[in-house]
Amino acid sequence: MTIRVKVGEAKTHLSELLAKVEAGEEVVISRGDKPVAKLTPIEDRSDVADVIQEILAARKTYKRTTPEEIREWIEEGRRY
Structure with a gap:
């Protein structure tokens, strides 16, 4: 359920509104x-x-990338 309140009411009743939010409700605060x-x-x-x-x-099971492989990838990108 969504509760709608104006800013002034939210400031005055913030603790109560937070308790409702903790209980699973949503609170929409409106200006006007x-x-x-x-x-x-x-x-x-x-x-x-x-x-x-x-x-x-899972990452520990992967083969580490070598600096040579990284250089090859960089060079490959420069070819196009």
């Missing part, structure tokens, strides 16, 4: 009738660290 900001819950990022570890582990 024009929406200017949205408060939304932050997604759980605990799994990001796990994904990063998986990527780092």
Whole structure:
């Protein structure tokens, strides 16, 4: 559910609005009738660290690129 509030009300009731956001609701803050900001819950990022570890582990299995290969790629790009 989306809650719409004006800037003054948001300033006065920020703690209450944050509690609603933590409960999963969205809050749209408007200046007059024009929406200017949205408060939304932050997604759980605990799994990001796990994904990063998986990527780092996979990278260890790859063959390292040599400086010679990099020079060859640079030269190849210059040919065209």
